[in-house]
Amino acid sequence: MINFTRQVELDIGTNVDSLVKAQDARVASVAKSFIGYDPWERRKQYTNSAGKKSIYLDFVDDDDAIRYFKYCQWLKADYVPINFQFLLSFGSADGVFGFDKILQLANALNSTYVDSQKLPALGGSYLIPPESGKLSHPRNIFWMEYYKGAMEKTPKMCFVITKAWTKSKNCWQGMC
Numbered sequence: 001m002i003n004f005t006r007q008v009e010l011d012i013g014t015n016v017d018s019l020v021k022a023q024d025a026r027v028a029s030v031a032k033s034f035i036g037y038d039p040w041e042r043r044k045q046y047t048n049s050a051g052k053k054s055i056y057l058d059f060v061d062d063d064d065a066i067r068y069f070k071y072c073q074w075l076k077a078d079y080v081p082i083n084f085q086f087l088l089s090f091g092s093a094d095g096v097f098g099f100d101k102i103l104q105l106a107n108a109l110n111s112t113y114v115d116s117q118k119l120p121a122l123g124g125s126y127l128i129p130p131e132s133g134k135l136s137h138p139r140n141i142f143w144m145e146y147y148k149g150a151m152e153k154t155p156k157m158c159f160v161i162t163k164a165w166t167k168s169k170n171c172w173q174g175m176c
Contacts, residue, residue, distance in 0.1 A: 013075075013123040015056065015138075019043070021073050022057055030072045035064040044127050046120075046138060049099065054120065056127045056138055065126045066141045075124050077142035080149035084113040087147075087154040091164030091171055092116065093134075102160065109158070113150045115143055144173060 021027055022040040031038050042058035059065040069075045086109045092099045099116075106112040119125060120138035130136035140146070151157065165171045 015054065015121055015123060015125045018057065018069070018073060018075075018123045018125070019055060027072050031068055034067050034071055035059075039064075039068060039126070044136075046127060046136070048120070049103075054138075056120075056125060058127045058129075061128055062139065062141075065128065065139070069124045069126075069141050073123070075141070077124075077145035079122070079142070079146060080153055081113050081118065081146060082153055083111070084150065084154045085109070085111040085156060087113045087150045087157045088160060089157065089165070089171060089175075090160040091162055091166070091168040092137075093168070094162040094164035097160060097162050105158075105160070113154055115140075115147055115150070119143055119146065143170075 019040075022031075022038075022043075028038040028040060031040075037060075039057040039059055043055055044058045045053055046056055047053050057065075057068075059068065086106075088102060088106060090097075090102050092102065102114065103117075106114045106117075116137065119140040119142075122140060122142075124141040125138045126141070127136050127138060159165070
């Protein structure tokens, strides 16, 4: 993932770049005027399924994250995922065909774009408080733009239609 970010994504930067910018007093001041708080003070540690720990800015909701990254850090979506052969559309909250199976499928297909594996390392990634009883996973304010870019550039797309997929608003948005 680090090589992916360093080689392909130079304009938007990394999550680490966003964390460094967040510590700037001027950015914090603008954040407080735009969203009413400083997300650096709310930062949280996240541990992914492989046990890797990362720090993310924490926001009250998606709208605050969008306003912050676009107007306090001035990030733009100028990345298109390239050099992938497959794109997966899946609902990750499925108990029968869960995320571990998605990763197995992605590895078996090779050269597969799985946004939840690529996006957390990029600038514009964040956490919000999870719904009751659920885990919080990193999000990225540009996920839709990147996903549509992957749809345009990737020759094959695989839909893993499960009960979780049919209930996911993000899966349905990806179809538009």
